[in-house]
Amino acid sequence: MVEGNKTKQGITRRKFTLGVMIASIAGSFVSLFSLLKVVTPPEKAGYVSTIKPGDQLVYAKGSNAGNPVKASDMKDGDWVLAYPKGKTANPANIVQLIKLKESDYVAPTKINLTDQGFVSYSAICTHLGCTVSWVKNPSNPDASFTECFCHNSMFDPTKGAKVIGGPAPIPLAQIGIKVQGDSIYFTSDFTGPIGPQV
Ligand code: FES
Known part of the structure; x- marks a missing residue:
């Protein structure tokens, strides 16, 4: 027991x-x-793009906002801000669409993601997230470049939007586009991270 x-x-x-x-x-x-x-590190919330291949580009600003971007409206040195149609509520989706000469683009631009002189990059500065602007060179449109006026970061659109000045740590990510008729469509996801990277 x-x-x-x-x-x-x-x-x-x-x-x-x-x-x-x-x-x-x-x-x-x-x-x-x-x-x-x-x-x-905390996730960079708010910068998750929902762009899908096949989405059509529409103007982001101005009296044409929400209307399809027309390829025929753009000539060398022109630039517009655009969204994918129906997805304008997500700020991570804003892109810049640039028209230059096809021969202007060199690596690291992904030439296969350009079409007929059009190229598209994220429009969100990789420094602290302001929306970028366009500095057009009227005498030499192909020497125009992207600038973020918050802290003066500059990006070269002919070289994969590489940083050519200011505090931005990395280039603006490229995204594929295709011209069909007079309309423009996305063909890929972004090639790299978007939004602030500091
Ligand atoms: S947010 Fe663009 S340079 Fe600072």
């Missing part, structure tokens, strides 16, 4: 020890998870 009680007590002690060990391991996981949450 005494022997039976000892066995029972032994089992109870082992169960208790096992319970403590499991609780301790679980606690370690919770602590590790909390630590990871602290050291992992």
